[in-house]
Amino acid sequence: MHLAFPLAASTAALLALAGCGDPQPLYVDGGYVRLNANPSGPSAAYFTIHGGDKPVVLRDITTDAAVRLEMHESKTQNGMASMEEIDTVDVPAGEKITFAPGGKHIMLWQINPQAVAAGKMTFTFIFSNGDRILADAVIENPDGSASAAGNTTAANAAADEHAGH
Numbered sequence: 051m052h053l054a055f056p057l058a059a060s061t062a063a064l065l066a067l068a069g070c071g072d073p074q075p076l077y078v079d080g081g082y083v084r085l086n087a088n089p090s091g092p093s094a095a096y097f098t099i100h101g102g103d104k105p106v107v108l109r110d111i112t113t114d115a116a117v118r119l120e121m122h123e124s125k126t127q128n129g130m131a132s133m134e135e136i137d138t139v140d141v142p143a144g145e146k147i148t149f150a151p152g153g154k155h156i157m158l159w160q161i162n163p164q165a166v167a168a169g170k171m172t173f174t175f176i177f178s179n180g181d182r183i184l185a186d187a188v189i190e191n192p193d194g195s196a197s198a199a200g201n202t203t204a205a206n207a208a209a210d211e212h213a214g215h
């Protein structure tokens with residue numbers, strides 16, 4: 051019975067494949083904060099939301115490390131750039147929603163100086179399915195360098211993260 055071993059092996063492979071068919075998780079990554087060059091002005095934060103196996107709605111984002119936070123979307127209409135506050139964001143199943151310069155972003159007022167010194171802060175994303183997802187963001191200076199003094203590892207990690215998306 052030469053076939054006995056190959057059959058057993060392919061059964062194992064099929065089981066492994068079935069494992070990959072588990073529900074696709076909803077998650078958030080690629081977070082970074084770009085500090086405003088004007089210290090009294092608002093800073094912006096960007097993320098990527100990866101939709102799970104069912105559509106959800108992003109209902110809110112919170113953080114302990116800033117006094118005020120709003121979700122905004124930048125638009126260009128008739129050559130004029132403007133931004134407006136948005137209350138919710140639809141996250142279709144399996145789709146990637148990117149918060150990026152020129153589009154959706156988080157606006158932050160009065161970021162905790164200790165968070166800036168540490169070079170990172172944590173956000174909580176609250177979804178319509180009840181998920182509360184924590185996501186870290188690297189805090190960058192207006193020029194894109196890491197806000198934490200001498201923290202080149204964080205800067206490199208952030209750069210890699212951007213390259214990957």
Ligand SMILES: [Cu+2]
Binds near residue numbers: 122123133155156
């Ligand atoms: Cu804004």
